[in-house]
Amino acid sequence: MAKRGPYEKGEAKRAEILHAALEIFASEGYRGTSLRKVATKCNLSLPGLMHYFDSKEDLLTQVLRMRDETARIRHAERADPKSYREIIRESASTPGLVELFVSMAAAASDPKHPAHALFAERYPTMRERTADYLRRRMDEGALHSDIPPERLAVLFLALADGIQLQWLIDRSTDMEQPIEDVMSLLSAKPDEE
Amino acid sequence: MAKRGPYEKGEAKRAEILHAALEIFASEGYRGTSLRKVATKCNLSLPGLMHYFDSKEDLLTQVLRMRDETARIRHAERADPKSYREIIRESASTPGLVELFVSMAAAASDPKHPAHALFAERYPTMRERTADYLRRRMDEGALHSDIPPERLAVLFLALADGIQLQWLIDRSTDMEQPIEDVMSLLSAKPDEE
DNA sequence: GTCTATACGACGATAGAC
DNA sequence: GTCTATCGTCGTATAGAC
Numbered sequence: 001m002a003k004r005g006p007y008e009k010g011e012a013k014r015a016e017i018l019h020a021a022l023e024i025f026a027s028e029g030y031r032g033t034s035l036r037k038v039a040t041k042c043n044l045s046l047p048g049l050m051h052y053f054d055s056k057e058d059l060l061t062q063v064l065r066m067r068d069e070t071a072r073i074r075h076a077e078r079a080d081p082k083s084y085r086e087i088i089r090e091s092a093s094t095p096g097l098v099e100l101f102v103s104m105a106a107a108a109s110d111p112k113h114p115a116h117a118l119f120a121e122r123y124p125t126m127r128e129r130t131a132d133y134l135r136r137r138m139d140e141g142a143l144h145s146d147i148p149p150e151r152l153a154v155l156f157l158a159l160a161d162g163i164q165l166q167w168l169i170d171r172s173t174d175m176e177q178p179i180e181d182v183m184s185l186l187s188a189k190p191d192e193e
Numbered sequence: 194m195a196k197r198g199p200y201e202k203g204e205a206k207r208a209e210i211l212h213a214a215l216e217i218f219a220s221e222g223y224r225g226t227s228l229r230k231v232a233t234k235c236n237l238s239l240p241g242l243m244h245y246f247d248s249k250e251d252l253l254t255q256v257l258r259m260r261d262e263t264a265r266i267r268h269a270e271r272a273d274p275k276s277y278r279e280i281i282r283e284s285a286s287t288p289g290l291v292e293l294f295v296s297m298a299a300a301a302s303d304p305k306h307p308a309h310a311l312f313a314e315r316y317p318t319m320r321e322r323t324a325d326y327l328r329r330r331m332d333e334g335a336l337h338s339d340i341p342p343e344r345l346a347v348l349f350l351a352l353a354d355g356i357q358l359q360w361l362i363d364r365s366t367d368m369e370q371p372i373e374d375v376m377s378l379l380s381a382k383p384d385e386e
Numbered sequence: 387g388t389c390t391a392t393a394c395g396a397c398g399a400t401a402g403a404c
Numbered sequence: 405g406t407c408t409a410t411c412g413t414c415g416t417a418t419a420g421a422c
Contacts, residue, residue, distance in 0.1 A: 010405075031300055034397065047400080048406045056398060099299045102358075106295040107224055109288060109361035119362045147374050154359065155371040159348065162355025165295075166347065168302035169312045178348040181340050185378045203387070227414065239415085241389045249415060390421075397414070404407075 014052045017042050018066050021059060022097070029096040030103045035059070054114070057107070061115040064104060067097070068122065079126075079133040081183070084160075088175050091164065095171070098164050105161075127153040143186045156182065207245045210235050211259050214252060215290070222289040223296045228252070247307070250300070254308040257297060260290070261315065272319075272326040274376070277353075281368050284357065288364070291357050298354075320346040336379045349375065 020041045025033055035056055039049040053059040071090075075083040091098050108115035130153035137143040145152065159178050167173040213234045217226055228249055232242040246252040264283075268276040284291050301308035323346035330336040338345065352371050360366040 013405090029303065031303065031306075036397080045407060046398080047408085050399070051405060095302060099302050102299040103296060105358050106292045106299065106361065109292050110222065110224065113224075116362065123359055123362060145378070147377070151370060151374060154356075154366070155352065155374055158352050158355030158359060158371050160355065161358045162351030162353065163347070165298050165354045166316055166351060168299065169309065169316060173347070177344060178351050181344060181348055182375065182378075184340070185338070185375075188381065200387085206388085229414080238390055240391080240417085243416075244388065388422080390419105392417105392419085394417075395415095398412095400411075401409085402407100403409100404405105 010052070013042075017044075017049060017052055017059070018063055021063050022067065025060075025063065025100050026094045026096045030100045058114045060100070060104060061118055064101065064115065065118060068118075077129065079129040081179070084179065085176060092167075092175065095168065098168060102161075102164065102168070123157065126157055130156055143183075144188070145186050152186075203245070206235075210237075210242060210245060210252070211256055214256050215260065218253075218256065218293050219287045219289040223293045251307045253293070253297060254311055257294065257308065258311060261311075270322070272322040274372070277372065278369060285360075285368065288361065291361060295354075295357065295361070316350065319350055323349055336376075337381070338379050345379070 017038065021038045024038055024041065035049060036046050038059075039046045042049065053062070071087060075086065104115045105119060107113050108119045110116065127150065131149040134143060134149040134152050134156075138145070138149065156179065159182065163173065163175050163178050167175050210231065214231045217231055217234065228242060229239050231252075232239045235242060246255070264280060268279065297308050298312060300306050301312045303309065320343065324342040327336060327342040327345050327349075331338070331342065349372065352375065356366065356368050356371050360368050
């Protein structure tokens with residue numbers, strides 16, 4: 001911020017583009033949103049916009065990165081249910097971004113896709129954070145399971161992603177319930193295990 | 194089959210197109226596969242192909258419908274873990290189709306998308322089938338939970354969809370483990386609940 | 387009904403001038 | 405750093421042959 005030097009304006013413009021893209025994709029969804037719309041919103045021609053990004057996929061990847069970074073700062077590395085509920089609420093208010101996330105995850109299955117690296121880092125990171133939280137709760141005696149926290153973390157992340165797919169189709173789907181249900185299963189006393 | 198009448202040839206060609214599309218999307222993925230490629234594979238011009246379908250999205254939706262129908266026949270309405278494992282194995286051999294499924298689910302969030310109706314029917318149907326299975330296992334005493342089977346079904350479907358997203362990025366992900374883990378949680382004796 | 391030819395508008399991408 | 409101009413490809417639309 002307030003960074004001096006020859007790149008100051010460029011960085012500001014790049015951030016402006018990312019914010020504009022985020023806004024448009026949030027309100028109009030992933031499908032049928034073109035770079036020309038984003039460019040127009042930034043008072044730029046398409047090539048003018050492309051000066052800042054290698055490709056559309058690159059731009060979209062950086063939108064997701066920015067969004068991750070925002071969430072990371074806001075929730076300060078926490079992985080507790082309260083933080084999780086806030087994220088769910090934010091998602092629920094911006095279906096367009098959920099659609100963007102899911103579409104990008106599918107496209108990123110190709111190792112050459114710019115978002116592949118993002119997701120390839122993102123999942124292990126979130127797994128660790130979630131596993132750490134679960135381990136803490138287990139040490140406190142609040143949760144019990146023979147399943148290692150790392151495996152439970154994979155499970156919780158799958159749950160969080162998967163419930164979004166059902167929610168995209170039926171907006172009345174409760175996105176918090178499945179997580180809470182598994183939590184309650186882990187809260188049961190381990191008498192037989 | 195061997196259906197007589199004026200539509201015989203047309204229906205056969207339509208089926209040929211769907212199979213060709215399935216094959217191409219399975220081998221090359223959702224991204225970067227054009228209808229012209231599918232048309233060429235069927236010895237057809239693009240408009241010739243479009244004679245059978247309203248739009249690209251319509252064609253893709255029918256590809257998914259056909260795939261569902263195939264699976265339904267093969268697994269004969271069952272919803273047991275053995276059937277589930279077979280489906281997982283089939284998915285794992287065709288990442289392109291998993292990508293197609295996820296991409297379509299995201300796009301189908303728009304109620305006007307042709308696949309919206311498919312998913313809007315599909316999820317409740319699969320929920321019922323899964324809930325029926327769980328209820329049966331509960332009656333047998335093999336599973337125990339205070340959570341109603343319908344809610345557990347939502348949970349299992351989310352798990353199955355979500356683990357695919359992680360698997361698309363990291364193919365070494367075990368797609369069966371999370372389901373088995375929740376099953377094992379439900380197998381525990383209910384002494385404290 | 388089945389299909390080809392042709393054309394249209396919009397997309398993402400790129401070359402090169404300023 | 406930003407533009408105009410242009411490219412190739414996409415999905416789509418229409419006219420009309422058989």
